[in-house]
Amino acid sequence: MISSHIGYYSLILGFVISVSLLFYSIFCLKKKNQNINQNIFSLLFMQFFTVVISFISLVYSFVISDFSNATVYNNSHSTKPLFYKITGTWGNHEGSLLLWLLVLTLFILLFIIFSKKQPTKYRILSIFFQQIIILGFFLFLLLTSNPFNFLFPVPNEGLGLNPILQDPALAIHPPILYLGYVGSSIIFSASLASLIQNNINKEWATHIKKWIQISWFFLTIGILLGSIWAYYELGWGGFWFWDPVENVSLMPWLCLTALFHTVIVLEKRNLLRSWTLILSIATFTFSMIGTFLVRSGILNSVHTFANDPERGVFILIFLFSLIFLSIILFFIYQVNENNTEKNFFLISKETSILINNWFMMYFLSVVLIGTTYPIFLEVITNEKISIGPPFFNKLIIPFLIIFLIFMALGPNLKWIKDNYKNIKYSKIILFFVCILISFYIVRKTSSEILFSSILGGAALYLLFINIREFLSKKNNTSQTISHLGFGLFVLSILLNSLFSDEFSANMKIGQELIYKKEQIKFLKIKSLDKENYKSVIANFEIKDEKKNITFLYPEIRIYNQPNILTSEADIKTTVFLDKFIVINLLKGEEIFNVRYQTKPFMIWIWISVCLISIGGILGIFKKTNI
C-alpha cells in the first residue's frame, strides 16, 4: 500500500523534473558558458533517482504480493517463487514501461558522464532531445498505464503470471533488449544535437560509435535470448518464426547494423554524413514503431499485453511527432556533404561498406513490408492476409549468397582505392573448393541441392577467409570474430534446416517404436506436486544404431494460477545434435502424443550469435585501426 504511494509520487516528481530539465536546457543554451551547468547534472541524477525509487517500490509490491496494486493483482500470485515474483515486474505492460523509463534515464546520465570531451552545447542539446523522449514516456505511463493503480476492496489472491513467461531466459530477455532499444534513443538524440550544432565529423563518429556498439551488443543478445526461450519453452522445435514481434526487434537491429558499418566510413573518410544521420534517426524510429505495433494490439502476437486503443493512439501520436520533428530538423539544418573527398572508387573499402548497407536496407524493407503490409491491405481494401515464413525465406535467402561473398571480400580491401589485381587467385579457388565441400555435405538431402550447396559454400567461404584472417598477425579481431560468427551462423542454420528430422506418434506407457535407425521406448510416467504447478514427467529411452542410450524426460505442467497446461520439452544437447522430445495429453491419461525431433547444430546457432556479439563489443575496448 505504502510502496505504491511512494512509487506513484516519485514518478510524478520525476515528471516534474523532466519538464524543468526541458526548459532549463533551453535556458542553458542561450548562455555562453563554457562548462556544463552543475544544476543540469544534479537534475539528471535526481530524475534517475526518482525512477529508481519508483521501480524499486513496484518490485517490492510484487515481492510482498501487495494485491491492492492492480498491476500486482493482474500479474502475480502469492505462491509464485520469489525469482518470478521479481521478474513478473516487467512481465506486463505497465511494469515493462517503467523499466523502459528506468533505462532511458540511466542512459542519459551515463551519456553526460562519458561525453565530457564533447562540446557543451552539443551535450545540452542531447539532453534536450532525450528529455522530449523521456517526457513522452512519463506522460504515457501516468496517463494511460499507471503501474500503481489501487484496487478496493483488496483481493485475497492475484491472477498469476502466464506460465510460459516463467522461464529464466525470458526473465532477463526484456531488460537486455530494452538496453538495446533505449541505447538507440541516445544515438537519436545525439545525432539530432550534432545536426543542429553541425558537428557531424570524424570526432563525433568516434564518440557515438561506442554507443552504437553498446546498443548493438545488447540488442543482439536480447534477440538471442528471446530466440532461445522460444526454442526451449514454446516446444515447436524452432527458434525463429517470423512472428511480427520477432520482426519488430529485427528491424532496429538491421538498421543499427547498417549504422555500425556506416559510422566507420564517417570516422575514417568523413563521408556519408547525412546517411549516418538518417540511419541514426531510423534506428530509434524502428524501435518505437516496434513498441507501437506490439503494444497497441494492431498486430496479434504472443507479446501483445493488452488491447487498449487509447494506448495505441498515444504511442502513435508520440511516434509521429518524433518522426516529424526529426524530418523538419533534417531539412532545416541540411548537411553539406564533403565535396572534396566525395570520390568513391568501385573497388574500395567504403564501397564494400556501402554494399553492406544496401543489403541491410533490402532485408529491412522485406521485413518491414512483410510485417506491416497486412495492416495496410486491411485498412485500404478490408482484406485479411497472413504473411508467413515462406515470404521472408524466399525474399531473403537468395540474396544472402551474394551478401556472404561480399562480406568475405570487402573487409580486406583498402580505403579510398584498391586494385582488382590485388585479388588473389587462391581466393577464387578457395571459393570453388568451398562449394564442392558444401555439395558433398548436402548431396543426400532431398531438394534444391544446387541452391543449398552454393549457399553453404558461400557461408563456408566466409568462415574460412575469416579463420585465415584470425590466424594472420595483422587482423582486426573484433571484425573477424563477428564475420566468422556470421558465416558459422548461416552454415548452422542451413545444416539445421536440411538435416532436421521429426517423428510424431501416439504412444502408451511401455510401448516401443522404431523410427529410422533409432529405437524409442516410453518407459514410465511420474507425477509430482511443485510449488505452483503439478507436473507429469515422462521417461523415454532412445537407443541409436551404435547402442548409445539417451534418456529424455519431457514434462507436462498443470499450473494452478492461472489454470494453464504447458508442455515442457526435454532437450539433450550434444556438440552436433539436439534431441528434442515433447509430449501432449490426449483424451484419457494413458495415451500421449509424442513428438520427437533431431536437430543438428542447434548449439552452433547460439554460439555463432554469441561470437557475432562478442566481436561487436570487443570493438569498444580497443583503439581503432581499421
Next chain:
Amino acid sequence: MKKNIFYLSILLFFIFIFSIFYIGLDKPNFYKPTEVRNKNLEEFTSTGLFSNKQFNSKDIIENNNFTLINIWASWCIPCRSEHSMLMSLSKKTDLNIIGLNYKDKKNNAVKFLDELGDPFSQNLIDPDGIISISLGAYGVPESILLNNKSRVIRKYIGPLTSDNISEIIKIIQ
C-alpha cells in the same frame, strides 16, 4: 521549388502512414473468415497426397450428391480425436469425404493415416494453407458439408462431435 515538392511529398508520405495506422487501430485485429454458409464454395485445385495428380474441386464435388471436406493436419491434436468420428462416418454412409491436409509434412500425414485409418475418398494437400484460407477456414480441424452444386450446407468449426455426425447423416438421407 523542386526541393519543396520533395519535402512536401515526404511529409505526405508519413501522414499517409500515420492515417493508415490510426484507422488500423480501430479495426478488430483477430482473423475472421467470411461467412460461407448458403454460399457457393470457391473452386480450387489441389495436388493429391499420395499421387502428384492435380484435382479440381468441381469434378470431385459434382459427381456426388453430398461432399464433406475435412481440413486436418497430423500435428493437430484435436484432429486425432476427431478421426474416429470420420472413420465411423465413412463406414456407415457412402458420403464422399475429402481430406484436405493443411500445412503438413507428407511423411507425417501418410503415417497418421496408416496409423488411424483413411476415411477419405480423396486426399488433397494444402501445404501453405492458401486453399484453406480461401475456403474461409478458421483453423484445423474444420469440416464443410456441400451439395453437388458446391453450395455450403453446414460448416463445422473444430472437431466433429457425435451430434454433428448424426446431423450430417440426417441431411444426406
